[in-house]
Amino acid sequence: MGKKRTRSTATAKPANGDAFHAQSFVDDVREARDVEFAAQKKQQERLKRRKLTEDLELAAAKTAAKATKKAIKAGKPLPSVSHADARKAGLQMWKRAALRRKARAGNVDDEDFDGEIQEDVVDSKTTAKIFKEAKEQRAEIREENINSVAEEAARNCARLDSALEAVGEKVHATALDDSDQESGDDSKSDVPSEGTAIYDERELAFLDGSKVTEEDEMALALFTNMENKGTTSDEPQAAPGTRMLADIILDKIREKEEADARAAAIAADPERAARDKRIAEVYGLVGNILSRYRSGKVPKAFKVIPKLRNWEEVLYLTRPDEWSSAAVYAATRLLASNLPAREVISFYTDILLPRCLEDISENKKLNYHLYRALAKAVYKPDAFNKGILFPICEDIGCTLRQATIIGSVISKVSIPMLHSAAALLYIVQLPYTPSNSIIITALLEKKYALPYQVLDAVVASFLKMKSDTRSPPLIWHQSLLAFAQRYKMDVTMEQKERLKLLMRVHTHYAVTPEIRRELFSSRNRGDLMDPDSNTIARNLESAAMVM
Incomplete structure (x- = not known):
């Protein structure tokens, strides 16, 4: 028998293919209309809410105006509104x-x-x-x-106690000069140089002091000489020579009585005298160890210093001027971690900062351990500002190399925004020096979102140079360029116009064109931002759906 034939099966098709496609098109159109209707309804509801809010604000304003008129007619005092609250309300309304x-x-x-x-x-x-x-x-x-x-x-x-008792007021003046010379000789101490500096000047262009041209050196010398002339005239006024001779003698008598009372107390308490002697011997040995310290653990007697009430007196028993650089770093790490900010400021000002400045002046660079100590000092940012940063900025004799190294520490270590803003606000109010420009540039390069009040103060500090007949150095132009690059959209149109006039007075052939390009190719503070690509795409899509 032959094979059984099978009937081929055909797929089912709609009776009318055109009607099927037409129905799908109608469904798409209905869905598009539903989406458009929902969007329009949402927009209408939003407008209703906005109109209701505006009506409420207008009614409140009218009520306040009526109350003010009534108070004026009745002679009653008007409610006082602070400037900050009024400005805040205006910004919110805008x-x-x-x-x-x-x-x-x-x-x-x-x-x-x-x-x-x-x-x-x-x-x-x-x-x-x-x-x-x-x-x-x-x-x-x-x-x-x-x-x-x-x-x-x-x-x-x-x-001057002995001089006053011997020959009187004339010898008093002579002894004052001798004592000043002796104190100047004692302040000099030989500090051995160890290691190399950790900073690299090639990483930060604005911290490179070796690229200063001869014109910049002449400009810096002009600023330094004029500042020094301004200070030398005030030095005799600041000298403590206005006290009367009777006041000095009374002070000497009072100090003598206090010393005798202390000696009598120690004689009456031999245990205390022996205890003080043992403490002096122990911390004298600790000072000998710290003068040779390189690495490892520090003595336990040194670790308990932050817990003492008279920690500063005990610390000076170890002779901090003879510490090694590694010991300075260990002491900074210990005191910054255990002492409150208001107490550690004295250590920063009296020990850490003079040691760093002395090392820079002797070796033309900063020791590796001392650089780490400065970076560790930022652990207490408030104390760092008051004990290291502000004295550097207030010192007219601060060199560019010293300011460069301090600026390198600021740029590499994280500082809280509030402390950075407060430091910047304080520095821009000081008289201008080239070293301050380096510190200001380092703070601006941290790219913090600074408040408008701080930015306005920075702009005002730059505008002060408009009335100065001296030619500003290259560092000043670099600082203005850093400000324009980081905060160009946070400057108002009026401030930009004033900066334009400033750049006409003080111009640099290479930096000024870059500052102009940054300032005048960006939007101003208060301008509405341009719509982004997503907003443009949504607008085009909605327009196509309507068509």
Whole structure:
């Protein structure tokens, strides 16, 4: 028998293919219309909410105006409004109006509106904290300067005790000169150089002091000479020679009585005298160990110093001027970690900073361990600003090499934004020196989101040079370029116009064109931002759907 034939099966097709495709097109059109209707409804609801908010604000403004008129007619005092609150309210009203215009165009949501207002509140609070901290730092610095002058006067009087009793006031002046010479000789100490500097000047162009041209050197010498002339005339006024002879004698008698009382107390308590003698011997041995210290553990007696109430007196028993560089780093790490910021400032100012400046002046570079000590000192940023950064900026005799190394530490170590902003606000208010430009540039290059008040102070510091007849050095132009590159969109149009006039007075053939390009090719503070690519794509898609 032959094979059974099978019937071939055909796939089922719609009776009318054109009707099938037409139905799918109708479904797509209906879906598109539903989406468009939902978007229009959402936009209408948003506009209703915006209109209701505007009506409420307008009604509140009218009510306030009526209340003010009534108070004026009745002669009652008007409610006082602080400048900061008024400015904050104005900024919030301006942002609301800008976001409403965006909302009408369909470019912003309710969440963005609330986020913008909340962000403004946070910025104002942060700004208030910065100004409060800067004010406290300046007050503490003034108090410390007054205390230092008083202590210096007391030390000079102590040296002149024997001279006053011998020959009187004439010998007093002669002994003052001799004591000043002796104190200057004692301040010099030989410090052995160890290791090499950790910084690399090629990494940071604005910290390269070797590329200064002859014209820049002449400009720097001009600034330095004029500043020194301004200070030499004030030195006789600051000398503590205005005290009367009777006051000095009374102070000597009082100090003599106090010394006799202490001696009598020690004689009455032999155990205390023996204990003080043992403490002096122990920490004298600790000082001998630290003078040869290279690495490893430090003595346990040295570790307990931060826990003592008179830790500073015990610390000086170890002779910090004879410490090795590695011992300075170990002491900085120990004290910065265990002492509060207000107490560690004295260690930074009296021991760490003079040791670093002396090493730089002798070796033309900073020792590796001392550089690490400066970086570790930033662990207490408040103490670092008051004990190291501010004295460097206030010192007219600070060299470019010293400022370069301190700026290198600032650029490589993280500093909190609030402390950086407070330090920048304080430095720009000081008289201009080339070393300050290096520190300002290092702080600007950290690219922090600084408040507008700090940026306005920086702009004002640059505009001060407009009335200066001297030609600013290259470092000043580099600092202005760094500011223009980092904060060009946070500068107002009025400030840019004033900077344009400044650059017409002080021009550099290579740097000034770059500053102009950065400032005048960007938007200003307060301008609305341009729409991004996603917003443009959404607008095009909605327009195509309507068509």
